[in-house]
Amino acid sequence: MIELNNISKSYRTDTIETLALQHMNLSVPAGEFLSIMGPSGCGKSTLLNIMGLIDEPSEGTVVLAGREVTDYNGSKVARFRNEQLGFIFQSFHLINDLSVVDNVELPLLYRKLGGKERRRLALEALARVGLSNRATHFPNQLSGGQKQRVAIARAIVGKPNIILADEPTGNLDSHMGGEIMDILTRLNKDLGTTIVMVTHDERMAKRTHRLVRLSDGERVS
Amino acid sequence: MLSHLIKLMWNKRRANGLIFLEIILAFIVLFGVYAFAFYNYDRYSSPLGFSYENSIGLRLDIDDDMDSLAVLGLQERIVREVRTVPGVEAVSFLGPVNPFGGNNWGTGNDDNGFQLFTRMLFADEHFAETMELKFREGRWFEKRDDNAKYPPIVVNGKFMDEYYPNAETLLDSIIILSGDRQVIGVVEDFKYASNFAENEPLTFYPQSGFYSGDRPPFEQMIIRTAPGQTAAVEEPIYNLVTALTKNTDVVIWNMAEDRIKANRPVVIPLVILLIISTFLLINIALGLFGVLFTQINRRRAEIGLRKAMGATPGEVTAQFVGEILIITVAGLLLGTFFAVQVPLLELLPIPPKFFYFGIVAAIATILLIVTVCALLPSRQAARLHPALVLHEE
Numbered sequence: 001m002i003e004l005n006n007i008s009k010s011y012r013t014d015t016i017e018t019l020a021l022q023h024m025n026l027s028v029p030a031g032e033f034l035s036i037m038g039p040s041g042c043g044k045s046t047l048l049n050i051m052g053l054i055d056e057p058s059e060g061t062v063v064l065a066g067r068e069v070t071d072y073n074g075s076k077v078a079r080f081r082n083e084q085l086g087f088i089f090q091s092f093h094l095i096n097d098l099s100v101v102d103n104v105e106l107p108l109l110y111r112k113l114g115g116k117e118r119r120r121l122a123l124e125a126l127a128r129v130g131l132s133n134r135a136t137h138f139p140n141q142l143s144g145g146q147k148q149r150v151a152i153a154r155a156i157v158g159k160p161n162i163i164l165a166d167e168p169t170g171n172l173d174s175h176m177g178g179e180i181m182d183i184l185t186r187l188n189k190d191l192g193t194t195i196v197m198v199t200h201d202e203r204m205a206k207r208t209h210r211l212v213r214l215s216d217g218e219r220v221s
Numbered sequence: 222m223l224s225h226l227i228k229l230m231w232n233k234r235r236a237n238g239l240i241f242l243e244i245i246l247a248f249i250v251l252f253g254v255y256a257f258a259f260y261n262y263d264r265y266s267s268p269l270g271f272s273y274e275n276s277i278g279l280r281l282d283i284d285d286d287m288d289s290l291a292v293l294g295l296q297e298r299i300v301r302e303v304r305t306v307p308g309v310e311a312v313s314f315l316g317p318v319n320p321f322g323g324n325n326w327g328t329g330n331d332d333n334g335f336q337l338f339t340r341m342l343f344a345d346e347h348f349a350e351t352m353e354l355k356f357r358e359g360r361w362f363e364k365r366d367d368n369a370k371y372p373p374i375v376v377n378g379k380f381m382d383e384y385y386p387n388a389e390t391l392l393d394s395i396i397i398l399s400g401d402r403q404v405i406g407v408v409e410d411f412k413y414a415s416n417f418a419e420n421e422p423l424t425f426y427p428q429s430g431f432y433s434g435d436r437p438p439f440e441q442m443i444i445r446t447a448p449g450q451t452a453a454v455e456e457p458i459y460n461l462v463t464a465l466t467k468n469t470d471v472v473i474w475n476m477a478e479d480r481i482k483a484n485r486p487v488v489i490p491l492v493i494l495l496i497i498s499t500f501l502l503i504n505i506a507l508g509l510f511g512v513l514f515t516q517i518n519r520r521r522a523e524i525g526l527r528k529a530m531g532a533t534p535g536e537v538t539a540q541f542v543g544e545i546l547i548i549t550v551a552g553l554l555l556g557t558f559f560a561v562q563v564p565l566l567e568l569l570p571i572p573p574k575f576f577y578f579g580i581v582a583a584i585a586t587i588l589l590i591v592t593v594c595a596l597l598p599s600r601q602a603a604r605l606h607p608a609l610v611l612h613e614e
């Protein structure tokens with residue numbers, strides 16, 4: 001499903017060059033629930049961004065669904081992101097001027113879907129994360145955990161084949177975190193969704209199929 | 222997508238209030254300027270109906286003590302002798318109203334079974350030739366008309382179209398204008414105040430229909446010269462006329478210059494308005510540009526997010542252009558609501574069609590400017606790399 005071949009990523013600023021990833025090889029078969037762990041700054045988010053085609057590797061190739069990715073800014077890659085990928089960002093990235101349910105609808109806006117159908121799917125996704133009663137709230141009226149759940153609802157609303165989750169339980173208490181893990185596990189089991197999840201929590205990692213550890217931009221296990 | 226954008230703009234209505242207001246104000250100003258410009262252009266495009274390019278005007282003073290026969294004799298002599306000045310092609314006397322002179326004379330009545338109003342112009346038998354008038358039908362005054370049963374008049378096309386729209390011909394019709402008068406000719410066009418004057422019904426009277434009782438004889442002249450000769454003939458004509466009238470009270474002017482002066486009361490405000498509105502538009506364009514750049518900059522994370530969620534670059538561009546167009550359309554709707562009150566309530570004595578033109582043109586201009594100004598920042602937004610901007614937060 002996802003294949004990273006010898007991926008390196010460096011960020012160049014005026015003064016320094018940061019090597020976020022070095023010669024990374026990783027293959028995620030379809031249907032796998034993979035977790036990624038590693039200290040802060042080791043390149044986990046960078047790795048996820050490259051898998052999700054929102055960042056371009058400096059070196060190496062990404063093969064997604066059997067196709068090597070060459071263009072990162074066209075409309076083809078946009079379609080692919082829209083239909084195949086669901087993102088849960090480390091810092092939610094909700095749009096404050098849109099209500100919760102409108103935020104959840106966002107990925108569906110870029111599909112050919114009627115407004116009613118969009119609304120129905122969004123409410124369904126909200127129900128799955130237990131936020132039906134907050135649909136018309138605005139993001140700044142929500143707690144951190146609630147925001148996290150909105151972000152999850154938004155990631156799953158389009159029923160993507162791959163979910164890339166950057167610390168989806170990072171802002172939640174263990175009870176809430178457990179519930180989120182339940183949701184992801186169910187998605188993985190019921191729909192066969194491939195999930196790559198970054199986490200700092202060993203207990204969460206234990207609930208996945210496989211764990212990959214990073215350190216300083218390199219894979220250590 | 223549209224409903225999504227409308228919702229988004231509604232939720233951000235406070236932030237967009239100023240743009241909304243700016244659009245309304247710009248629309249109202251443009252609407253006024255366009256309506257005024259269209260109206261005047263329409264007037265300008267109706268022909269004057271006479272030649273002025275190579276003509277001069279002249280005012281002289283005829284001795285009040287002369288009897289009318291002597292006056293007519295003097296006028297005839299002046300015409301004859303001025304005609305012989307090299308370069309002069311036609312010479313004519315006319316009454317107190319002269320083209321571009323800033324004065325006018327009118328009369329009206331309802332004696333013909335309807336309300337009639339006409340401007341009046343008084344001229345001798347050489348006037349049509351001097352002014353190179355074109356006739357729709359009939360002819361100009363001649364000497365023999367002085368003995369006609371009814372005093373003759375010539376009217377302009379507007380007179381006929383306005384009051385006798387269904388008549389095949391006006392020739393020989395008797396029209397009551399302080400007494401019965403017979404139409405002997407209809408000229409195609411004639412408006413004399415300026416290019417921007419309204420095309421009004423006009424009636425020409427010969428000197429015999431004017432010079433009587435306490436009214437003075439014709440003391441103004443129009444002299445048409447060969448092309449480029451207007452300046453050259455001024456001095457010989459001045460000398461000739463002062464000698465013949467034994468009076469140095471002779472004023473000569475150039476009709477082409479007079480036309481420009483007569484147009485000025487419209488041209489100057491029009492030019493000022495156009496300059497002001499051009500600056501206004503530039504200002505609005507630059508303002509919009511700046512506002513859109515900062516707004517879009519503040520929303521970099523949102524752009525990254527939308528791209529990560531699958532928005533194509535084209536969809537990002539369309540979103541931002543669409544957003545500003547929604548605000549613009551809302552402003553234009555409200556502005557149009559105000560603007561249509563002007564023709565609907567007949568607030569100004571200008572035909573409604575010019576206001577509707579003004580509305581359409583102002584809408585088109587503003588939509589164009591807004592779209593052009595939105596395109597550049599929006600396309601820049603569409604090129605942002607999602608990971609980069611998402612990382613910034």
Ligand SMILES: Nc1ncnc2c1ncn2[C@@H]1O[C@H](COP(=O)(O)OP(=O)(O)OP(=O)(O)O)[C@@H](O)[C@H]1O
Pocket residue numbers: 011012013018019020038039040041042043044045046047090608609612
């Ligand atoms: N856009 C960027 N510009 C410059 N440097 C960057 C950029 N994004 C990431 N980096 C650098 O790359 C390295 C890896 O960053 P990354 O965000 O992938 O870490 P991470 O493992 O997700 O950390 P955390 O657990 O704190 O989220 C860091 O040193 C970071 O400073």
Ligand SMILES: [Mg+2]
Pocket residue numbers: 044045046090166
């Ligand atoms: Mg991270």
